[in-house]
Amino acid sequence: MAKRDLSSFFETYLEKDQLFQNKGALLANYVPECVDYRDEQIEAVAQILAPALKQDKPSNLFIYGKTGTGKTLSVQHITAQMLEIAEKKEIQLHITYLNCKLKKVADTEYRLVAELARDFGRTIPPTGLPTDEVYKLFFDSLDKRKGIIIIVLDEIDQLLKKAGDEILYNLTRINSELKNSQVAIIGISNDLLFTEGLDARVKSSLSEEELVFPPYNALQIQNILRQRSDEAFKKDALEQGVIEKCAAYAAREHGDVRRAIDLLRVAGELAERQNCVKVQIEHLDAAEDKIERDRIQDTVMTQPKQHQACLFSIITLFEHQDPKKKRPYGLTGEVYDVYKEICRKVGLRPLTQRRISDLITELDMLGIINAKIISKGRFGRTREIQLSIPSSTKPKIIKILQESLGI
């Protein structure tokens, strides 16, 4: 019986009128043919990089802009075209793109240089070599190439936060040691104030040119969304006003188009699952909800045990709170007490309070909790910790934590 049900399910699924015609257009890695509303920026970048085609070293470039303002896309667009031309005219040009945020790829000095060296055809072990050895290998392979090399470092602020600015200093110095080739660096950062904390030498040599990508406004987002949805959805699959509302959401989130596109895709998926003929505005709301829920569940699930234990203690603290004191927040010390108790129950070695303090900060950064430092005067300084999980998700989160901790 179950079998027949299933096959009929698949049959109806196949017969069902799909809303999407090309969902790929709404996925994060989709590269559209042209980048709208960034003409000015693209032209500026192109002008700065153009000397590379004449075998002159272009200036180092720094690009700022909030997430989802088309920085990465624009740069990829330009570099792809440059490479095309270079190939046609047999110009010696090599462009390397590296996202520094990707964990385990390029978030430390060693890994970054190793990854770069790999891009130039060296095999570098993931660990074990001294860092300066890797530098040497990298230099060697660089120098073997003649011509211009452009290194694009995306989300460079992340790299700096973790690994310090020594890498950048070393990279900017490369040129003086190379005989045959010249290196230009393009840094892309979400953080507008990023260069503030930079060493002055690095700052001046790295940001010879600077460019800011302004956020898209609501109207521009609308048009971009319309274009993407025309490609992704079938005709008339969207109800009137859906795009407008979606754009409004994104504009509120300082013009993050990526987010808007995500929202649209999830809304579409929800509508499809509900067998609706059109994507309605309600689907958008549901989609926003779902994205947030999934995000929280994902992050909670992938946290290390100690983080989970810490989060679980925060939740338990609220669950078993003395109803008399009626406080919507907990303090670091209280959390730590509960945490120790939980560790004892689960058989986990309790960490020090110092460490827990850090874990709390991390959970705060992830947006799972909300921790605010307050001073209670004579009664010390601590954090006010609040859960920022919607109550509808809470039981599920508790279940995940209990399973993972084995309670």
Next chain:
DNA sequence: GTCAATTCACATGAAAGAGACCACGGTCTAGTG
């Protein structure tokens, strides 16, 4: 009543250790001709 000193309960920083993972070079061992 006013004002500076005190005090609490952590926050925050820096440094260093532990343990996992890995490459490399040297040494040992067993198999082969």
Next chain:
DNA sequence: CTAGACCGTGGTCTCTTTCATGTGAATTGACGA
């Protein structure tokens, strides 16, 4: 004689601990009006 196993050394990386220092306002207590 040689390939492969095995070990010791030295390196990175992440997570922690230890030690030290910082912090902000309620409270305290001296002081003066």
